[in-house]
Amino acid sequence: MKKLLLLLLTSSILTVSCKNEHKDAKEETNEMAKDSLxxxxxxxxxxxxxxxVNIRQYSPEGTFNAFTKDIPQLKDLGVKVVWLMPMYPIAMKNRKATGEKSIEDITDTIERKKYLxxxxxxSDYSAVNPNFGTMEDFDKLVETAHENGMYVILDWVANHTGWDHAWITEHPEYYTKDKNGEITDPINDATGEPWGWTDVADLNFDNEGLREAMKQEMLFWVKEHNIDGYRADAAHSVPTDFWEDVSADLREVKPVFMLAEAESPKDLFHNAFEMGYNWEGHHIMNEIAQGKKTAKDWDEYMKKIDTTFEDDDYLMNFITNHDENSWAGTVKERMGDASEAMLAMSYTIPGMPLVYSGQEYDMDKRLRFFEKDTIPHQKGKVYPILEKLGxxxxxxxxxxxxxQAASYETLETSNQEKILAYERKGGGSELIYLANMSDQPVKFTVSIAGDYQDYMANSxxxxxxxxxxxxxxxxxxILTKN
Known part of the structure; x- marks a missing residue:
């Protein structure tokens, strides 16, 4: 009997041991999968x-899942970073509707549903918009991106909240007050007048409680949902020392990538952001395309940023994004026949090129901002160009x-006003961009000679x-030489 009990006990211990080993192996496998990128x-x-990616407008469904299934094909475009526009719940109070109207001004219940x-x-920094799906759907998006070699960064709106956010009632001290002691929408510091963003309430970063609460919200997504960084909306409107503080804490958890949206981001990089917006360069591109500026103006701009920014600062280059598309116009509206030359330029200057969802499908409409819309999904002229450039x-x-950007050098031509020419060198490779930045044929010479590969023509x-x-x-x- 004692032998039988001993045998049963031994068998039980072995079974538990095997189960634990299996569990440990499974946990290790899951951890490896989580960290496969x-x-x-x-x-x-x-x-x-x-x-x-604009989740709402990316597909007819406007869901995480509809975008997730397309993530693998983004590799065709050379994508390594996926930036999600805000995917959090949206406040209902003072919600923008149309023109100067808010949702409260719309009495028809059916029409009210149009305004998203x-x-x-x-209204909540630590939840997902239920129109887009569930938190599990969001996690699957991040996991799929990682499996395909892409990092996911979230759009973070630190400057203000919606009027339905719990902080409005629970922590009114977090907000900026007007002369009457009432919470106010954001104010333009230069003029003292409101920006007109009546659907949001301005946050006051002089309050230490707010700073800590905001930091914890940002840590949540990195710790609990394995995201890889943030694009900071209106980063210049929030004190730089906040960004420096929160970035340091995020990097205690894991390495992150931080992008600053600011008209002039030069003071935001150090100890906070890796990359800033090239807004000024983008405006010059628009003006060259519209005949208001010339190739020479671009050369002057490049000299300016060479002395303005530090050597390890870099910028995001773009010919469109959600702001430009909805408010300033489509690529064709702003750049016309210059569109492709500007696109190629955005890939060949120092920095990181951006693709805005729909751009790859020749999107030639302004997406509605407060209502449901859908980007096209028919591959046309732009997709193969983006594949080659990517x-x-x-x-x-x-x-x-x-x-560690490759060098950039302006090349001398016989017509500096109309011909843009520059050379990039790095890692034993050489690349030259040559373009007629005008709406007229131009004859010219350039200060280079040799045998090159015309990359786009493959000749x-x-x-x-x-x-x-x-x-x-x-x-x-685009001329290449290895």
Whole structure:
């Protein structure tokens, strides 16, 4: 009997031991799967393309799942960073409707349902918009991105909340007050007048309680949902020392990638952000396309940022994004026939190129901002161009554009006003961008000679010293040499 009991006890111990070993192995496998994507690094960002996804407008469904299924094909475009526009619940109180009207001004209950509000009027920082799906759906999106070699960053709106946020009643001390002691919408510091963002309430970062609460909200998504960083909306409107403090705490958890949305981001980089918006460069691109500025103006701009920014600062380059598309116009509206030359330029200058959802499908409409809309999904002219440019960005060291960016040098031409010419060199590779930045044919010479590869045409291209060339309006070439 004692032998039988001993045998049963031994068998039980072995069974439990095997189960524990199986459990440990499973947990280890899950941890490995979670961490299958290498941590964010400066090296990865040298050759990255960033993709901005507007979940609401990406598909007819407007859901996380509808976008998640398309993530694998973003590899075709060289995408390494996926930036999600705000995917949090949107406040109902003072919700923007149409024109100067808010949702409270709309009496028809059916019409009221059309107005979904601004993504940037957030009622809860630690939840997902139920119109987009569940938290489990969101986690699957992040997991799928990681499995496909892409990092996920969230749009973070620290400057203000929606009027339905719990802090309004629980912590009114977190908010900016007007002269009557009432919580106010954001004020333009330069003029003292409201911006007109009546659907949001301005936060007061002089309050230490707010700072700590905001930090904890940001830590939540990194700790609990394994996201890889943030795009900071209106980063310049929030004190830089807050961003420095929160970035340090985020990096205690894991390496993160931080993008600052600011008109002039030069003071925000250090100890806070890796990348800033190239708003000024973008405006110059628009003006060149519209005949208001010239190639020479671009050369002057590049000289300016070379002395303004530190060597390890870098910028996000774009020809469209959610703000430009909805409020300033489509690529075709703003850039017309210059669109493709500007697109190629955005990939070949130092920095990281952006693709905004719909851009890859030749989207030629302004997406509605407060209502449901849907991007096209028919591949046309732009998709294969983005594929080629994405591959070039990913693989050619002459286009490294982050903290260890390849060199950039303006080339001399016989017509600096109309011909844009620059050379990039890095990692044993050389690349030249040549473009006619005007709406007229131009004959010119350029200070280079040799045998090159016309990358977009996939053909050989030879330039002899002093050779005169003629480019048609907005014609461009990307010349490579290894």
């Amino acid at each position: 290498a941590p964010v690094s400066d090296e990865v960002m040298e050759s990255a393309v960033i993709y901005e 509000g601004s993504y940037y009027s957030i 591959k070039l960005k990913n693989e050619n060291a002459a286009l490294h554009g982050a903290k 050989e291209f030879q330039i002899e010293e002093g050779q005169e060339m003629e480019f048609q309006p907005w014609e461009y070439k």
